[in-house]
Ligand SMILES: Nc1ncnc2c1ncn2[C@@H]1O[C@H](COP(=O)(O)OP(=O)(O)O)[C@@H](O)[C@H]1O
């Protein structure tokens with residue numbers, strides 16, 4: 001009956017005074033990649049830990065493959081693989097021992113545990129390091145070992161908490177390849193990220209969260225439509241030609257060019273074709289460039305569009321789109337309430 | 349779809365439910381891991397191997413003559429006590445180890461697997477029993493080389509070791525409880541050290557209680573280590589058993605009754 005591999009409704013979680021989650025809904029269809037996009041402290045890790053049965057939500061419910069994460073935690077654990085934000089490998093054990101231990105705990109025979117370990121170590125390029133204690137591994141190797149460990153049981157639902165944060169671009173591409181392969185084999189992947197680019201590259205659907213709330217749920221395409229597609233940035237080799245470059249970009253895109261930093265001009269563009277046209281026109285105008293790039297908006301820019309403030313900032317920027325509905329109420333009503341509550345102690 | 353409900357009781361893991369062998373297998377795998385770690389960590393290995401040997405050599409050859417008149421007489425007195433005490437004290441490490449696993453995230457990995465929630469705890473206890481056996485073999489081996497002989501029989505000597513291991517298990521609950529509460533492994537270590545140091549030296553392990561000043565004797569006479577060492581001596585060498593046995597059993601029951609529920613509850617919250 002279940003159509004979702006991951007479904008969560010109204011998740012709430014507080015740590016003392018901190019409200020980490022204030023009602024988060026998440027839905028992911030089987031065999032898809034679902035990205036949870038949000039800045040530091042948004043509640044990504046807390047959401048993942050609730051879904052992976054590591055902590056309990058204060059309110060709300062969640063099911064993985066139809067199993068309730070609280071009432072059927074064991075079933076959930078048999079279904080999932082978890083790679084946390086920080087590697088959870090045993091540093092005193094070798095890569096192989098780490099992997100074999102997981103295999104044994106998943107009831108593989110000694111021989112099968114070893115074979116599965118070897119297979120995964122090979123896939124993650126750790127065969128040579130397999131007999132070394134994990135404490136001698138680099139950060140990237142530890143991460144790969146951690147991911148490999150979460151795949152021993154061939155989980156059908158995989159959680160990856162910021163799998164590429166801190167990786168260099170080449171390693172990031174490798175990780176993306178891994179995610180694509182896992183989904184190609186039929187798994188459902190929920191990954192958290194701080195990069196719209198990553199969500200765009202991998203995800204079928206994206207949930208954007210901020211301060212424990214969902215602020216958008218869409219496909220990457222839909223999300224890009226909302227936040228205005230891509231940005232084309234040009235840095236002329238000769239700073240004196242900045243104005244020419246700006247005028248040129250304006251012609252190509254139809255929008256006014258802005259200067260995000262010294263010596264650089266940028267415009268929002270709808271699609272890739274603007275890039276080729278810009279190259280041709282720059283060439284024709286004889287403007288040499290140091291930098292010419294087409295990129296998706298950063299998380300910062302996404303947030304600015306969606307909630308009218310920078311990611312992580314507490315205050316709305318210049319009275320933007322984000323407005324607390326209660327703030328719009330007439331002040332008379334509010335005053336009345338305040339008076340009522342102020343007088344309450346006297347009447348008690 | 350069937351239900352596999354988990355309860356608040358950490359010892360009722362659903363994966364192992366109805367399949368006790370599964371729990372034993374998982375715990376054994378985790379115990380093996382724990383022992384591998386001990387082998388690779390010099391400090392941990394020294395605790396169970398070198399420390400009792402150093403104590404034996406140091407006290408016998410340096411203080412033995414002064415304390416008991418002759419080194420061989422002192423060795424007879426000392427060895428059963430050192431053995432029991434070392435086994436008991438090695439229980440303090442379990443809380444440190446579990447705290448380390450939690451703070452390093454290794455526990456999260458275990459908890460995301462479909463194993464009984466008790467498996468990591470049972471595994472740690474199993475590994476401890478292997479360590480106790482190692483302590484016994486090494487201490488007795490060195491003791492024999494130095495001239496110590498069991499004067500009773502292997503059965504009673506074995507019973508002595510079993511009582512020490514049982515006391516160690518009771519003390520483990522204190523260690524696990526602290527291990528679940530403290531923020532860092534270092535804090536657990538520090539607390540357990542403060543707890544264990546007076547128990548260890550304020551006991552009859554090294555000197556007879558009647559050689560001590562009166563105020564100290566009062567402490568020594570209720571200290572569980574005194575009675576554990578005394579019981580061990582009687583079981584290895586002969587002598588009255590009952591008094592020490594009741595004291596030791598009382599402490600084991602008391603520690604277990606108070607700290608096992610506390611430790612399990614704290615563990616259940618973390619697992
Ligand atoms: N164990 C914890 N104790 C106290 N506060 C926590 C704990 N875990 C998370 N938080 C707080 O909850 C909020 C959300 O954290 P987290 O889910 O880790 O965000 P993200 O993974 O998106 O960076 C943050 O304000 C964080 O400080």
Ligand SMILES: [Mg+2]
Nearest residue numbers: 044045046085
């Ligand atoms: Mg996080």
